[in-house]
Amino acid sequence: xxxxxxxxxxxxxxxxxxxxxxxxxxxxxxxxxxxxxxxxxxxxxxxxxxxxxxxxxxxxxxxxxxxxxxxxxxxxxxxxxxxxxxxxxxxxxxxxxxxxxxxxxxxxxxxxxxxxxxxxxxxxxxxxxxxxxxxxxxxxxxxxxxxxxxxxxxxxxxxxxxxxxxxxxxxxxxxxxxxxxxxxxxxxxxxxxxxxxxxxxxxxxxxxxxxxxxxxxxxxxxxxxxxxxxxxxxxxxxxxxxxxxxxxxxxxxxxxxxxxxxxxxxxxxxxxxxxxxxxxxxxxxxxxxxxxxxxxxxxxxxxxxx
Amino acid sequence: xxxxxxxxxxxxxxxxxxxxxxxxxxxxxxxxxxxxxxxxxxxxxxxxxxxxxxxxxxxxxxxxxxxxxxxxxxxxxxxxxxxxxxxxxxxxxxxxxxxxxxxxxxxxxxxxxxxxxxxxxxxxxxxxxxxxxxxxxxxxxxxxxxxxxxxxxxxxxxxxxxxxxxxxxxxxxxxxxxxxxxxxxxxxxxxxxxxxxxxxxxxxxxxxxxxxxxxxxxxxxxxxxxxxxxxxxxxxxxxxxxxxxxxxxxxxxxxxxxxxxxxxxxxxxxxxxxxxxxxxx
Numbered sequence: 001x002x003x004x005x006x007x008x009x010x011x012x013x014x015x016x017x018x019x020x021x022x023x024x025x026x027x028x029x030x031x032x033x034x035x036x037x038x039x040x041x042x043x044x045x046x047x048x049x050x051x052x053x054x055x056x057x058x059x060x061x062x063x064x065x066x067x068x069x070x071x072x073x074x075x076x077x078x079x080x081x082x083x084x085x086x087x088x089x090x091x092x093x094x095x096x097x098x099x100x101x102x103x104x105x106x107x108x109x110x111x112x113x114x115x116x117x118x119x120x121x122x123x124x125x126x127x128x129x130x131x132x133x134x135x136x137x138x139x140x141x142x143x144x145x146x147x148x149x150x151x152x153x154x155x156x157x158x159x160x161x162x163x164x165x166x167x168x169x170x171x172x173x174x175x176x177x178x179x180x181x182x183x184x185x186x187x188x189x190x191x192x193x194x195x196x197x198x199x200x201x202x203x204x205x206x207x208x209x210x211x212x213x214x215x216x217x218x219x220x221x222x223x224x225x226x227x228x229x230x231x232x233x234x235x236x237x238x239x240x241x242x243x244x245x246x247x248x249x250x251x252x253x254x255x256x257x258x259x260x261x262x263x264x265x266x267x268x269x270x271x272x273x274x275x276x277x278x279x280x281x282x283x284x285x286x287x288x289x290x291x292x293x294x295x296x297x298x299x300x301x302x303x304x305x306x
Numbered sequence: 307x308x309x310x311x312x313x314x315x316x317x318x319x320x321x322x323x324x325x326x327x328x329x330x331x332x333x334x335x336x337x338x339x340x341x342x343x344x345x346x347x348x349x350x351x352x353x354x355x356x357x358x359x360x361x362x363x364x365x366x367x368x369x370x371x372x373x374x375x376x377x378x379x380x381x382x383x384x385x386x387x388x389x390x391x392x393x394x395x396x397x398x399x400x401x402x403x404x405x406x407x408x409x410x411x412x413x414x415x416x417x418x419x420x421x422x423x424x425x426x427x428x429x430x431x432x433x434x435x436x437x438x439x440x441x442x443x444x445x446x447x448x449x450x451x452x453x454x455x456x457x458x459x460x461x462x463x464x465x466x467x468x469x470x471x472x473x474x475x476x477x478x479x480x481x482x483x484x485x486x487x488x489x490x491x492x493x494x495x496x497x498x499x500x501x502x503x504x505x506x507x508x509x510x511x512x513x514x515x516x517x518x519x520x521x522x523x524x525x526x527x528x529x530x531x532x533x534x535x536x537x538x539x540x541x542x543x544x545x546x547x548x549x550x551x552x553x554x555x556x557x558x559x560x561x562x563x564x565x566x567x568x569x570x571x572x573x574x575x576x577x578x579x580x581x582x583x584x585x586x587x
Binding site for chain 1: 540
């Protein structure tokens, strides 16, 4: 790239007028952009190397101590485990179910009936998280929740969905799969409808069954879209917070405690214990996970294009 | 790709598949229905085991209780203001910056744009701690401005508008407008948005939903319930009246209603917008 100085010499007047316009338009946006995105992100990296409290910023440079201490921190390890189980569970189920739905809709059902069915599955996507989590909280209620009543019909004993940490994690996965599946279905449907119909017609002429067509045509051609859906679901699952915070409180009524996830742990270290350097280091671990997922996606998408 | 419905076997398959999909679809909307149904139950029916699908006696007492005890109208209004301001700012800043990045050569163009893409993949949760400290330095904690500021720009929006400018705004048209004597500002604010209208609509939907459903930032930055948007206000209300499921359900239905109505009215547009902006759902 040219250095700014080289660009200055011998630049015609018209270009200068252009530059002035570019500057006038871009400068205010870039001021906001740097102040609200670039600087905080950079500072998060910097803070992670310090003992840093609300009243004592940049107290002491500690190098990678925060990172090392986190690895031995039970809360962090628990949060990392919980978040990973949550992310894998939510992604596997929401993508698998969405694939099944999209395949059935693309193959069998179109027109108004298809549109109506899409609407039913898509509705949870657009309803905000807090009210639906409250709805699920009542469904999961131990004493009078309708889920335990329904399971009782099959002779299954009451499940402590919202007081047992393991079952609460399952409950959050169920709720999140329910919320996510319609979104994944819509994206996959767009991908499936883009597959030229002649492939299926040719296969049908050769006597391929519906299942064989799905295995040999739809799945391979849909791979990039599926990967995209898998990656964005995993990324958003690693950032889970709202539903965990609203769904389950521990015995003292503290929200978010029961199923400890990474964002909650960052929140607690930063804003309850005001250990902000430590919280920043934890955020960096989260960032590394997300970065790896993003790189996988870009690699694959580039590979499939060429 | 559509299997034949003319044969008997084809028709049976069709109805089995439709039946299964409909059953699943009813299960999908059940939690929404359940909130609605619970919100009209009298207290005695709330703890009945097993619960009936619909209230035996309908009551609006839960709603009266919500309106009497929680400033839900204020929460709703705060959400409308917050989401509208955020959407307008994101639309304007993204379109301006996206257009500049797409159509103008200047020193630093590449560098700045790479920075935009780089920050687009960084989730909010990563930098919320330093962002909070910045707001604290400016004495913006527990103020509406402190709530709005981080939602005034969207890195992904700048990226999205740049890509759309490249595909939908031809250079020839810009040059023709310049030859006709149109100024650069007139072109940017008068001509370009007309070509970018579909992309701007999609971005507006994304931005509005993003602000409307924001949770962790309002939770961090606000203490005073009079500034709370709907999502935060509702969660605090639900935690304060933990035992009264009827009132919680009524408040939740109230919170969800505007979204459901908007969705039913703008369904096609919202679904198209979401598929178009893809990346950030």
